[in-house]
Amino acid sequence: MFHPDTHALIDLWTTLSRAAGPRATLPDRSALRPDALGARLTRVFMAERLGDDARMRLAGDWLEAFHDQPLTGTGLLSLWRSPSQAMVAAALRQTVRESRPVVIVAAVGVGNPPVEVTLAPFRKGAAGDEHILGLYAPTATLTLSAHTAHRLTARVSIAVGDALRPPLVLAALDGRRIA
Numbered sequence: 001m002f003h004p005d006t007h008a009l010i011d012l013w014t015t016l017s018r019a020a021g022p023r024a025t026l027p028d029r030s031a032l033r034p035d036a037l038g039a040r041l042t043r044v045f046m047a048e049r050l051g052d053d054a055r056m057r058l059a060g061d062w063l064e065a066f067h068d069q070p071l072t073g074t075g076l077l078s079l080w081r082s083p084s085q086a087m088v089a090a091a092l093r094q095t096v097r098e099s100r101p102v103v104i105v106a107a108v109g110v111g112n113p114p115v116e117v118t119l120a121p122f123r124k125g126a127a128g129d130e131h132i133l134g135l136y137a138p139t140a141t142l143t144l145s146a147h148t149a150h151r152l153t154a155r156v157s158i159a160v161g162d163a164l165r166p167p168l169v170l171a172a173l174d175g176r177r178i179a
Helices: 002-021 034-043 061-066 083-097
Strands: 045-050 053-059 101-107 114-124 130-136 151-160
Touching: 002 034, 002 114, 002 130, 034 045, 034 061, 034 130, 053 083, 061 130, 083 101, 083 114, 083 130, 083 151
Parallel strands: none
Antiparallel strands: 045 053, 045 130, 101 114, 101 151, 114 130
Protein backbone atom coordinates (compact mmCIF):
# COMPACT_ATOMS: atom_id res chain seq x y z
CA MET A 1 0.00 0.00 0.00
CA PHE A 2 1.55 3.26 -1.16
CA HIS A 3 1.28 6.72 0.37
CA PRO A 4 -1.75 8.66 -0.98
CA ASP A 5 0.58 11.17 -2.71
CA THR A 6 2.38 8.31 -4.46
CA HIS A 7 -1.00 6.99 -5.64
CA ALA A 8 -1.99 10.46 -6.84
CA LEU A 9 1.17 10.85 -8.95
CA ILE A 10 0.80 7.37 -10.44
CA ASP A 11 -2.86 8.08 -11.28
CA LEU A 12 -1.94 11.42 -12.89
CA TRP A 13 0.82 9.79 -14.95
CA THR A 14 -1.49 6.95 -16.02
CA THR A 15 -4.15 9.42 -17.17
CA LEU A 16 -1.57 11.40 -19.18
CA SER A 17 -0.05 8.28 -20.73
CA ARG A 18 -3.44 7.06 -21.92
CA ALA A 19 -4.22 10.46 -23.42
CA ALA A 20 -0.93 10.43 -25.36
CA GLY A 21 -2.36 8.46 -28.27
CA PRO A 22 -4.13 5.30 -29.31
CA ARG A 23 -1.54 3.17 -27.50
CA ALA A 24 -0.48 3.96 -23.98
CA THR A 25 3.00 5.46 -24.14
CA LEU A 26 5.29 7.99 -22.52
CA PRO A 27 3.27 11.15 -22.03
CA ASP A 28 4.69 14.37 -23.39
CA ARG A 29 6.21 16.70 -20.78
CA SER A 30 4.08 19.59 -22.10
CA ALA A 31 0.91 17.69 -21.08
CA LEU A 32 1.83 18.00 -17.40
CA ARG A 33 0.18 20.93 -15.65
CA PRO A 34 1.96 21.85 -12.39
CA ASP A 35 -1.34 22.81 -10.73
CA ALA A 36 -2.42 19.15 -11.07
CA LEU A 37 0.20 18.34 -8.43
CA GLY A 38 -1.36 20.71 -5.88
CA ALA A 39 0.30 20.82 -2.46
CA ARG A 40 2.73 18.06 -3.55
CA LEU A 41 4.56 20.53 -5.77
CA THR A 42 7.08 21.40 -3.03
CA ARG A 43 8.20 17.73 -2.95
CA VAL A 44 8.40 17.27 -6.72
CA PHE A 45 11.37 17.37 -9.07
CA MET A 46 11.85 17.22 -12.83
CA ALA A 47 15.09 15.70 -14.08
CA GLU A 48 16.55 15.03 -17.52
CA ARG A 49 17.82 11.48 -17.94
CA LEU A 50 21.46 11.25 -18.96
CA GLY A 51 22.54 7.63 -19.26
CA ASP A 52 22.38 5.98 -15.84
CA ASP A 53 21.85 9.29 -14.01
CA ALA A 54 19.48 12.22 -14.31
CA ARG A 55 20.28 15.92 -13.92
CA MET A 56 17.83 17.91 -11.82
CA ARG A 57 16.17 20.67 -13.81
CA LEU A 58 13.58 21.82 -11.25
CA ALA A 59 13.03 20.95 -7.60
CA GLY A 60 10.51 22.02 -4.99
CA ASP A 61 11.59 23.99 -1.94
CA TRP A 62 10.85 21.09 0.46
CA LEU A 63 13.35 18.96 -1.48
CA GLU A 64 16.00 21.66 -1.43
CA ALA A 65 15.54 22.09 2.32
CA PHE A 66 15.66 18.30 2.82
CA HIS A 67 18.96 18.03 0.93
CA ASP A 68 20.15 21.44 2.27
CA GLN A 69 21.25 22.67 -1.14
CA PRO A 70 19.92 24.08 -4.41
CA LEU A 71 19.27 21.06 -6.62
CA THR A 72 19.17 22.53 -10.15
CA GLY A 73 21.97 20.89 -12.12
CA THR A 74 22.63 18.24 -9.45
CA GLY A 75 22.81 14.59 -10.42
CA LEU A 76 19.99 12.54 -8.94
CA LEU A 77 22.34 9.72 -7.91
CA SER A 78 24.38 12.12 -5.74
CA LEU A 79 21.33 12.46 -3.43
CA TRP A 80 21.58 8.77 -2.53
CA ARG A 81 24.19 6.96 -0.42
CA SER A 82 26.83 5.15 -2.51
CA PRO A 83 25.52 1.60 -1.91
CA SER A 84 22.07 2.70 -3.16
CA GLN A 85 23.17 4.33 -6.40
CA ALA A 86 23.16 1.13 -8.46
CA MET A 87 19.54 0.39 -7.46
CA VAL A 88 18.46 3.96 -8.26
CA ALA A 89 20.24 3.86 -11.65
CA ALA A 90 18.44 0.58 -12.41
CA ALA A 91 15.11 2.17 -11.43
CA LEU A 92 15.79 5.11 -13.77
CA ARG A 93 16.50 2.73 -16.66
CA GLN A 94 13.46 0.61 -15.83
CA THR A 95 10.98 3.50 -15.65
CA VAL A 96 11.92 4.65 -19.17
CA ARG A 97 12.51 1.21 -20.71
CA GLU A 98 9.16 -0.14 -19.51
CA SER A 99 7.22 3.16 -19.75
CA ARG A 100 5.80 2.95 -16.25
CA PRO A 101 6.38 4.53 -12.85
CA VAL A 102 8.82 3.01 -10.41
CA VAL A 103 8.65 3.60 -6.64
CA ILE A 104 11.79 3.40 -4.52
CA VAL A 105 11.24 2.93 -0.80
CA ALA A 106 14.06 4.69 1.00
CA ALA A 107 15.35 5.12 4.53
CA VAL A 108 16.43 8.47 5.94
CA GLY A 109 18.68 8.07 8.95
CA VAL A 110 17.84 6.04 12.02
CA GLY A 111 14.37 6.03 13.56
CA ASN A 112 12.63 7.87 10.73
CA PRO A 113 9.77 6.43 8.68
CA PRO A 114 10.50 5.47 5.08
CA VAL A 115 10.17 7.87 2.17
CA GLU A 116 8.64 6.76 -1.12
CA VAL A 117 10.40 8.27 -4.12
CA THR A 118 8.32 7.88 -7.26
CA LEU A 119 9.93 8.14 -10.69
CA ALA A 120 7.59 8.68 -13.66
CA PRO A 121 8.91 8.95 -17.24
CA PHE A 122 7.98 11.73 -19.67
CA ARG A 123 9.01 12.55 -23.23
CA LYS A 124 10.10 16.09 -24.07
CA GLY A 125 9.69 17.49 -27.54
CA ALA A 126 10.16 15.94 -30.96
CA ALA A 127 13.68 14.77 -30.08
CA GLY A 128 12.14 12.43 -27.51
CA ASP A 129 14.44 13.46 -24.66
CA GLU A 130 13.56 11.52 -21.52
CA HIS A 131 12.50 13.45 -18.46
CA ILE A 132 11.72 12.01 -15.07
CA LEU A 133 9.06 13.49 -12.82
CA GLY A 134 9.81 12.56 -9.24
CA LEU A 135 7.99 12.88 -5.94
CA TYR A 136 9.15 12.36 -2.36
CA ALA A 137 6.35 11.09 -0.11
CA PRO A 138 7.33 10.61 3.55
CA THR A 139 5.11 7.87 4.97
CA ALA A 140 4.89 9.78 8.29
CA THR A 141 6.31 12.94 9.82
CA LEU A 142 10.10 13.05 9.58
CA THR A 143 12.19 14.22 12.53
CA LEU A 144 15.33 15.58 10.90
CA SER A 145 18.05 17.93 12.04
CA ALA A 146 18.00 21.28 10.26
CA HIS A 147 20.76 22.40 7.92
CA THR A 148 21.87 18.86 7.20
CA ALA A 149 22.22 17.45 3.71
CA HIS A 150 20.19 14.27 4.07
CA ARG A 151 21.00 11.40 1.71
CA LEU A 152 18.66 8.53 1.01
CA THR A 153 19.26 4.79 1.34
CA ALA A 154 17.30 2.70 -1.15
CA ARG A 155 15.66 -0.39 0.35
CA VAL A 156 13.45 -1.69 -2.46
CA SER A 157 12.39 -0.64 -5.97
CA ILE A 158 8.92 -1.51 -7.27
CA ALA A 159 7.63 -1.02 -10.82
CA VAL A 160 3.95 -0.05 -10.87
CA GLY A 161 1.38 -1.20 -13.42
CA ASP A 162 1.89 -3.05 -16.65
CA ALA A 163 4.98 -2.46 -18.76
CA LEU A 164 3.74 -0.42 -21.72
CA ARG A 165 6.67 -1.28 -23.97
CA PRO A 166 7.25 -4.91 -24.91
CA PRO A 167 10.59 -6.37 -23.87
CA LEU A 168 13.28 -6.30 -26.53
CA VAL A 169 13.93 -9.59 -28.26
CA LEU A 170 16.68 -10.77 -30.53
CA ALA A 171 15.71 -11.31 -34.15
CA ALA A 172 17.59 -13.03 -36.93
CA LEU A 173 17.36 -12.72 -40.70
CA ASP A 174 19.12 -15.35 -42.79
CA GLY A 175 21.00 -16.48 -39.71
CA ARG A 176 22.30 -13.00 -38.88
CA ARG A 177 21.22 -11.20 -35.72
CA ILE A 178 19.60 -7.92 -36.63
CA ALA A 179 17.97 -6.72 -33.40
